Amino acid sequence: MSSDPRSPSPAPIPTDLRRLDDGSIEIHWSDGSSHVHSPRTLRNACPCATCREKRAAEPAVSPLTVLSPEEIRPLTVTGMKPVGQYAYSIAFSDGHETGIYLFDYLHGLGSEG
Numbered sequence: 450m451s452s453d454p455r456s457p458s459p460a461p462i463p464t465d466l467r468r469l470d471d472g473s474i475e476i477h478w479s480d481g482s483s484h485v486h487s488p489r490t491l492r493n494a495c496p497c498a499t500c501r502e503k504r505a506a507e508p509a510v511s512p513l514t515v516l517s518p519e520e521i522r523p524l525t526v527t528g529m530k531p532v533g534q535y536a537y538s539i540a541f542s543d544g545h546e547t548g549i550y551l552f553d554y555l556h557g558l559g560s561e562g
């Protein structure tokens with residue numbers, strides 16, 4: 450394989466990661482962009498199979514949805530660790546920690562909002 454520098458740039462990778470005072474996670478990327486994600490945003494975007502199925506089963510979010518105690522309690526990110534060279538595993542204060550967030554996916558989350 451050639452290594453033509455003009456070939457499509459590689460997916461951005463996180464260059465810095467920090468927790469802000471309000472608990473949000475700030476990620477800086479190798480393409481120069483930076484995004485701030487609230488714990489809730491990250492939790493709602495959890496890509497694990499369980500959460501994907503749950504979201505698929507609840508296509509519409511009703512404003513009358515009753516929140517569980519876990520949802521009312523302030524959610525925080527309790528841990529974030531690299532998985533190989535391509536993803537982060539994120540743990541939340543509600544005990545959920547099976548989500549593997551690919552860098553690509555994380556970067557996309559920031560771009561949307």
Ligand SMILES: [Zn+2]
Pocket residue numbers: 495496497498499500501545547548
């Ligand atoms: Zn999940």
